Amino acid sequence: MKTDDVLELLLYLALLIGLAPFIGRYLAWVFQVERPLPGEKLMAGDTSRSMNWPQYLKALLLFHGIGFVVLMLLQMLQAKLPGNPQSLANVPFPLALNTAISFLTNTNWQAYSGEATMSYLTQMLGLGVQNFLSAATGMAVAAALVRGLGERPSRSSSGQVGVSPADSPCDRDGREPSLRPGRSFSGLGNFWRDVSRATIYVLLPLSILLSLVLVQQGVPQTFDVFASATTLEGSAQVIPLGPAASQIAIKQLGTNGGGFFGVNSAHPFENPTRLSNFLQCFAILALAAGFPFMFGRMTGHRRHGWCLFATMLVLLLTGLGAALWAEHQSNPSLGVLTMLEGKETRFGIADSALWATATTAASNGSVNAMHDSLMPLSGLVALVNMLLGEIIFGGVGSGLYGMIMFVVLTVFLAGLMVGRTPEYLGKRIEAREVICAAVAVILPSLVVLIGTALSVLSEAGRASLTNAGPHAFSEALYAWASAANNNGSAFGGLNANTPFYNYGLSFAMLVGRFGVIVPTLMLAGRMAQKRIAEPGPGTFPTDGGLFIVLLLGVILIVGGLTFLPALTLGPIVEHMLMNNGRTF
Amino acid sequence: MKTLLHALLTFATLTLITGVGYPLLVTGIARVAFAHQANGSLITGADGKLLGSELLAQEFKSPRYFWPRPSAAAFATVPSGASNLGSTSAALKLVISDRAAALRKAHNLPDNAPVPAELVQASGSGLDPHISADAARFQLKRVCTARGLDEALVSALIGDGQVNVLKLNQTLDTLH
The missing domain is CATH 1.20.5 (Single alpha-helices involved in coiled-coils or other helix-helix interfaces)
Structure with missing residues (x-):
């Protein structure tokens, strides 16, 4: 590696580790402030009124329902709506459905190229808005789960579960004192308050800043019609434009990943310079890395927050190391010393490997190099990052609640080993909670394996594959892994705009989102009602090295056992055949 | 309700x-x-006509110009695209060897002479505006011969690090 690449990687990691605690602190503040922030009352009435888990889920689903209808209408009527200077046609139903679900679920899988398919209005008022709202929803669910785990319930005279005045100011490490005593609640917070605060106080200000820097670096931000140029050699060139910078900023910050232009952040307009690349790549992980610290603050278990962060960091660094190594190897199959196919000169190999690792660790899914043309083992890193369930920092909010499902399983297994009822943060984990966590972990995996099998067994599935040999299998596996874990990046050779993939991956995205959110909220609701017991001699400590090792073990064993056969058939076999010089 | x-x-x-x-x-x-x-970093010629964007590669075939990286989508912009061919792709192997042969021919090099990797492998965007200084110097003699320019002069224009091919070519046009 070149010296400047090494320095850049070190700077990236130093910023990530250095800023995450402060981001976590700010996030905790946003979700804990008791007084209504401006505008909250107008939108959703009394937002200090806390919801129990079915209420929280109902609000969330209703919010998604409205978003879905609006996004479908915008796409399917865009030819008749204003803000369409290129006179693009209406988006056909299967593609519109896939895209709506994709952006609602924070996946941002794209079976289209924005510059050729979506009007400015659709991008801005539909896709852009869902970039914010789907991210804010993930953050809200994480906040709800954290409240559920940290809540100290007590029986009030009416028999309802609530925080008594004596309990509520117990402010160890700034523990949440928020919800009014005496009310009926189960302590998950208020969905409307959470989602609007996440949008307005976290995502919006950061997006404004980032988008202005991006424009300064060269990302277009205009409502003008595409420009027509005559090149130096005299041929015609259409220059696609649009309100790109504003959408790209939130696409990175909200772990969305849906490009304004088809080739995403490889496009010189979407990501023009090495600086814009660094900032966009940092934005992928920045907010998500703050969530373990937010968790630590809000529950008063700061060391545990650090442990979760450390676990994520170990997984990230392992993947990054492997991807960097793989990309610096020669490719005997093609007879080239460095694999530059699908990579941009201004980024080079190290920046491409870093991005590929970060974007799949977080459920971002934007790309600055074509993942289909990565070396087999860096493609493997991307696949593994997604298949573990997007918990290596993961999506904003969703990474934390995904990780906590693994923590619950870990605590459960540790309890089995010593023969005691497991506890997590002083609350007993019982059968129902373990079922919730197991469902959240297993459902997306199930969809990946069944979907991949259908892809390679059916004519409709195979017809979309561009590559041959083991790489074709990887292409199908990648699509299902990406959709079912709400990542959104692709091995782009797969022609995704077919009924088979539009409908199939829509289903996968829904399962990947709600198959995790519903059990998460259910777990949160149940945990909120449990009393906190003081740790005893048999309590498994969740704030030390032993816990980190055990948690890593559970993640890797669950992920490994589920996907090792599939990964062997794809990237691992391809790597070996490549070193033998085989082509397909 | x-x-x-x-x-x-x-x-x-x-x-x-x-x-x-x-x-x-x-x-x-x-x-x-x-x-x-914000308007796309547009560049115009002396006559005020729009020549392109300094960020988007243009196709150059003439020996009088430096050539950018290959584009799998033939420099289309709406949409642009990549080959998405993988590490063991026979199709990609063929394309790479064809491109290498064409480059060697255009630069009067023997059959197995090395060529810069980035000039035979297509970019991710299909519109990569940059090449490395090495890949530009590889083309230096051809361009200078075609234009009758001094190699030292053009080599100074290339500089170190990365070169924006369109801007370099535009500068060449103003020279000669």
């Missing part, structure tokens, strides 16, 4: 803020502070 009302109000407000207010605000500031970039 009340929940539905809250849902509608929250959705509408947040849509107005993030879908209208936010992009308009950014566009407004960008238009004032960074007008050139």
